[in-house]
Amino acid sequence: MDNILENIRTIRESKGYSQESISEMLNMTQASYARFERGATKTDLSVVRKVAVLFNMSLVDLISYPKKLIDPDLIESNMQVQKEVKATLTIEMGKEKKDQVFRFLFEDNNIEILNK
Structure with a gap:
């Protein structure tokens, strides 16, 4: 998690944001x-996601910074036009771990999980 927090600080400073201005936005x-x-407190992933949005970055790019894996124009267009996306995902693991993965990936969005 330290790299993510270092990335956040580096990006914040490169964009000229103060800690105070970011804290107000959050x-x-x-x-x-x-x-x-x-990193003096437990890091809440929801805060990291909000910071990524403020920086107009995907969570993946925030984590992998300075490497960019997702085009920022796609993020902006996806935020403006929400399309229905259907996907099939097969995960073989214990129920508790699977639930944790789904919460991490899909936040609080409604998810229909089909166990076959």
Whole structure:
């Protein structure tokens, strides 16, 4: 997780954002954001996702920074035009781990899981 937090700090500074300005956009105190960025508190993935959105980046690119794996124009167009996407995913693992993976990938979106 340290690399992600280092990436967040590096990107924030390169974009000229202060910790205070980012904290305001995330609706948190500057002190809370500073602890988050330092890794002094438990890192909440939802905050990392919000930071990626603020930076107009995908979560994948935030993690892999400075390497870009997803075109930022695609992120912007996907945010503006939501299309229905159907996919089939087969995972062989224990139910608890599978539920954790789905929550990580799909957040709180409604997911219909078919166990075959």
